[in-house]
Amino acid sequence: MNLASNKGWLAALAWALSCLLWLAGPAQAQVAKEVPVPALSKRVTDLTGTLDAGQQQALETRLAALEERKGAQVAVLIVPTTGPDTIEQFATRVFDQWKLGRQKVDDGILFVVAKNDRTLRFEVGYGLEGAVPDAMAGRIIREQVVPHFKQDDYAGGIEAGVDALIKLIDGEPLPAPAAQSDSGGGSGFEWGDLLDVGMFLLVVLIAAPPIIGALVGGVAAGFMSGSLLIAAIAAVIVGGLSFLLGVTGLKKAFLSRGGRGGGGGGGFGGGGGWGGGSSGGGGFGGGGGSSGGGGASGRW
Secondary structure, eight states: HHHHHHHHHHHHHHHHHHHHHHHHHHHHHHHHHOOOOOOOOOOOEESOOSSSEEEEEHHHHHHHHHHHOOOOEEEEESSSSSSTOOOOHHHHHHHHHHOSBEEEEOOEEEEEEEETEEEEEEEEEEGGGGTTTTHHHIIIIIIIIIIHHHHHHHHHHHHHHHHHHHHHHTTTTOOOOOOHHHOOOOOOOOHHHHHHHHHHHHHHHHHHHHHHHHHHHHHHHHHHHHHHHHHHHHHHHHHHHHHHHHHHHHHHHHTTTTOOOOOOOOOOSSSSOOOOOGGSSOOOOOOBOOEEEEEEEOOE
């Protein structure tokens, strides 16, 4: 009787332990489930040491030229594994955090490779789904990238994939990149120049009455006091101060509206743009782009 009781107690204990292990399984998976998204500091992020410095810089140069030409941003990420996430889930998390592409233009693409998992994906922003439809993205992966990867030529595969994406993006009529600072004698007249002229004329119209008034008042005071020179100097000082105050006020008002240039939400084109490869320093933030899940995945 005592033995039977012990057996019953042991059976109950085994059942309880089984329940605990069953409950602990999901908890353990939860702890280890997400591979962290790396910080975005350059166009090519290799966490596996697959690409050497020269290969990374060559890709950076290609992608920088694309951004300058079209405004679109393409980033390459190489990780060892996506963990329990599928390549699609991981790519979505990265894109959501990096926010590639310009805000409201959504012209970003993430090219992610999970080397140990032997999977890869193009995650395409909304604005480039016409230029890089899912079927075309799949073809590039199968025909341009995977053959290189199967030969352990990762640099060649990534280069081929990037070049194919660039060709498609170049054929897409995207909004022009944000205006860059003039680097070599401007050739064309822009509406922004007309705005500058208008602002200058407005400053003159606002500042002229105080200057004229000061001059007239100074001259009159000079005749009254018998010191025309002192009155003229005083008139110039007062008028100049009035002019400077008018210019300063208008400049502050103009800068507060963001100045010239398109592209919403702090795109890469202006200050805080792409970090310029391994020698960049300073890094950059995403441009505010988003993805609707378009693109394609592959294995090798």
